[in-house]
Amino acid sequence: MSTFPVTRLRRLRRTGALRAFARETHLDLDQFVMPLFAGPDTKANAELPALGRFSVDDLVRETESLVAAGVTAVILFGIPPEKDEVASGAYDDDGIVQQALRALRPRFPELVLMTDVCLCEYTSHGHCGVLKEGAAGSLHGDEVDNDETLDLLARTAVSHVEAGADVVAPSDMMDGRVGAIRDALPHTPIVAYSAKYASAFYGPFREAAESAPAFGDRRGYQMDPANVREALRECEQDVAEGADVLMVKPALPYLDVIRAVRERFDVPLAAYNVSGEYAMVKAAARGGWMDERAAALESLTAIRRAGADIVISYWTKELASWL
Ligand code: PBG
Numbered sequence: 001m002s003t004f005p006v007t008r009l010r011r012l013r014r015t016g017a018l019r020a021f022a023r024e025t026h027l028d029l030d031q032f033v034m035p036l037f038a039g040p041d042t043k044a045n046a047e048l049p050a051l052g053r054f055s056v057d058d059l060v061r062e063t064e065s066l067v068a069a070g071v072t073a074v075i076l077f078g079i080p081p082e083k084d085e086v087a088s089g090a091y092d093d094d095g096i097v098q099q100a101l102r103a104l105r106p107r108f109p110e111l112v113l114m115t116d117v118c119l120c121e122y123t124s125h126g127h128c129g130v131l132k133e134g135a136a137g138s139l140h141g142d143e144v145d146n147d148e149t150l151d152l153l154a155r156t157a158v159s160h161v162e163a164g165a166d167v168v169a170p171s172d173m174m175d176g177r178v179g180a181i182r183d184a185l186p187h188t189p190i191v192a193y194s195a196k197y198a199s200a201f202y203g204p205f206r207e208a209a210e211s212a213p214a215f216g217d218r219r220g221y222q223m224d225p226a227n228v229r230e231a232l233r234e235c236e237q238d239v240a241e242g243a244d245v246l247m248v249k250p251a252l253p254y255l256d257v258i259r260a261v262r263e264r265f266d267v268p269l270a271a272y273n274v275s276g277e278y279a280m281v282k283a284a285a286r287g288g289w290m291d292e293r294a295a296a297l298e299s300l301t302a303i304r305r306a307g308a309d310i311v312i313s314y315w316t317k318e319l320a321s322w323l
Helices: 009-013 016-021 056-069 096-107 146-163 177-184 200-209 229-240 252-264 275-286 292-306 316-322
Strands: 032-038 073-078 112-117 167-170 191-196 245-249 269-273 310-313
Touching: 009 016, 032 056, 032 096, 032 316, 056 096, 056 316, 073 096, 096 112, 096 146, 112 146, 146 167, 146 177, 167 177, 191 229, 191 252, 200 275, 229 245, 229 252, 245 252, 252 269, 252 292, 269 292, 275 292, 292 310, 292 316, 310 316
Parallel strands: 032 073, 032 310, 073 112, 112 167, 167 191, 191 245, 245 269, 269 310
Antiparallel strands: none
């Protein structure tokens, strides 16, 4: 039975101040993480500005402007000058991310410096781990050797922390990687890309990071988009192995997964508003079909409303000026 006309939900929508007073979800810059790409040279991306890459010197300048705008956390990705079969550039003490960290750490002591820990940007074949003997050419990434990869991921994480990272974020989706990193780094916060799906929405990132697989795809290790119970099992494993923060990725097509993880686990939850989500809005705005700022703010609010505490987003820099 309707309680109208006594109940009139529009009463709290009449003015901006009333809407703010009744608002359930807020965006605060402290909860946002800006992705940054370090490479051997600077290469702007005209259409997707947040996917451009920076030389170490330019990265320092970019970080200066982010910090001045109020950004409190960044996640670093590396585009190495050379790639090989075993991703040497990922755990090289003088690798691109390690150089970036050594430049940033002393200059920004308060900034949360997080690093993506994965091998795909560093392998010549573009997969997130090392391949089994004679496996190149098969179809679904099940040729990636799980247990052989764990040691290299742990080495990568250790070298990031030695160079100044505060937080490491393994994104490779090998089984047991959180435990392997936890054994090597008992005091470092781990943000686990726990429910990371084999998604078409990573396209623009792979182009920017030059990390598309040379053959096959990532379905042998990243999750099937059709599954949500399995996401909870991934999260359960990661918490048991010592993860401090869980992550769901992508964000917008997986809001139900964010909600399910939020309800089951009490650890902080992150969501990655990925490159394809950013690119869709950018493209629509360029076509004159949507207002970028309004669509971005609505997207980010939806991700927070679904239950994410922390959001990694390419809009973080612009968000600083919008808030
Ligand atoms: C590395 C990694 C990827 C992304 C984050 N870490 C690419 C992938 O898994 O193919 C994607 C981020 C984005 O699309 O914004 N494994």
